[in-house]
Amino acid sequence: MKLEGRSVLVIGMGRSGNAALELLRGAGARSSAYDRDPSRLAGLPDDVERHSGDAPPALDAFDLAIASPGVSLPPDERIVPEVDLAAEHLRSTLIGVTGTNGKSTTTALIAACLRESGLDAQTGGNFGTPLCALVESAPEYVVAELSSFQLERARRLRPRVGVLLNLAPDHLDRHGSLKAYAAAKARLADLQRPGDTLVFNADDPWARDVRARDGVRRLGFSERSPQADGAFVESGGLVLARAGRPLLSVPLARLSRAARSPLSNALAAAAAAHAAGAALEAISGALCRFEGLPHRGAEVCTRGGVRYVDASKATNPAAAAVSLSAEPGPLIWLAGGRNKGLDFGGLSAAARGVRLAVLFGESGPALAESLAGSCPTERVARLADAVVRAAEIALPGETVLLAPACASFDEFRSFEERGARFAELARSLSDGGSA
Known part of the structure; x- marks a missing residue:
């Protein structure tokens, strides 16, 4: 160009x-x-x-x-698109990660595996640094989180290793339909060429059915079934295999909590990192030491025996459901914000173990309607009100979980700002639970 x-x-x-x-x-x-x-x-x-x-x-x-x-x-x-402008000038080997949920964590995990192998790898794209800003530094590898917004117009981008994580309704306010959203995500596979590798979630119908171009190697990952080529769970371990032969097995108990919540992220990262050239020992070490990313299930403090957990990045119902399932024991759930044209109906099953859902922001009424019969709910105006109410009723041994299922833009500029405010509010509580 x-x-x-x-x-x-x-x-x-x-x-x-x-x-x-x-x-x-x-x-x-x-x-x-x-x-x-x-x-x-x-x-x-x-x-x-x-x-x-x-x-x-x-x-x-x-x-x-x-x-x-x-x-x-x-x-x-x-x-x-900005990513195509970058692709014309980027001299790095590009690894692209897309899907609805888990993109940032998987991106960070892949980069950690490569760095543990002594390779020069940086993250970018939708996560962290724009791809255009990485052109001058020219790292050996760029691991890019790629959103549907970035992929829908892309023509010149070429991910040598592409990762398809999952699909759930999101951003329908922009794309108009789930079909259009799915097609934008699937562009990642269309952009590959012979000799490239496509890593796909064999447990996800959308990812499993995305067609790879001729000459592109497919590697599956699964929590449910063995994969002849890819990563899977067997006998309590994460297994990496090629041509039916196990190359690596890491006990799940050794993986860091951040790497195994959910486990599909670690499976995808192991398969993709190995395809990109990471050493087996480095993959194992990175998965065991990974500390996680902010706003994705991070425990921010304990007050009065109550844990406060920030999953502000759970900006759609599917991500919120995963966050709920990751927290054992009695829960006070904080949810709300701005809806992105999504149906909250699927949250009812995930919320059955919730002692109380405190709902805030624009989507409070819609969430209350969807959760009726699944768990008790209360509505408040803002996130700050939700934290105060949760602190009033939470008992020692319980968890207050922020997993909004919505965007933040009715009250905050970003999910990061929302998560930081939640942490600030929680830490300001006395050990007796009052603000």
Whole structure:
């Protein structure tokens, strides 16, 4: 993709947009930037033409447009996603991870396995650093979390190892249907070429049925059944096999709690990391020492004998159900926020062991309706109110779990901000449970 002297518009000036703009300017493009929020354009270099307003300027005035993943735009061949711009210049071996839930943890696990092997690996994409920002440092490996927003327009990206985790309804407010959302995720397999490897969840109907291109090796992972090529659970151990021959077996009890919650993440990471060149001993060591990521089931404190656990990243019903199943014993569950066009009906079975669900935010009424008959519920206005109410009723030995099943944008800028606020509120409680 020749950029020097071309007129290029960057649409959306978040992290991805700013990384794309820096790459474009370095390549000699005549760069312009658009964002609906004018404050995001402040501080840009003087040679960048700035546009704001309700819609981007007409694309006819530009040779090319680079779209940030968070911006929804109609189909147009002139619009290139930030990940494709990066792919044109990235010299690293790319490992791509997609699915509805578990992407960030699996991405981090794969990178940990590679680093444990002495390889230079960095994470990026939807998790952490935008791919355009990794072009200059050129690590040996880039392990990229890839969202449906990043994949739906991608044409130039090539994951040498691709990972398909699972599919559950999410982001239907943008994609319009589960079929369109699934098709965007499946683009990961379409972007591969002969000689690449596709790692898929054999327990997930969607991942299992995604077709690999001719010449692409398929490796399965499963908690339920042995895999001749891939990773599976057998006799209380995580087993990695090739051509029906076990190469590695790690007792599940040795895996860190973060690596085995859920276990499918560790299975996917083991299969993908080995396919990418990680050593067997390094894979075992990384899975046993992995400390996990914030906001994904992290215990933030204990107050008055009550554990407070932050799973703010559980932004859809399927992820919330997994978080609920991971916590033993009596639970006070905090859920709510902004719905993404999703059905909460599937949460009723997961909530049967919940002593009380404290529901907050815009989705409180809809959640209460869906949970009727499954567990007792109470509604409050905000997250802070939910923490106070939970502290009033939680008993020693119980757990207060934040697993919202919703996006955060009715009250917070991100799930990270929501999780940090939850931790702050919980830590401010006295040992008697009062704020």
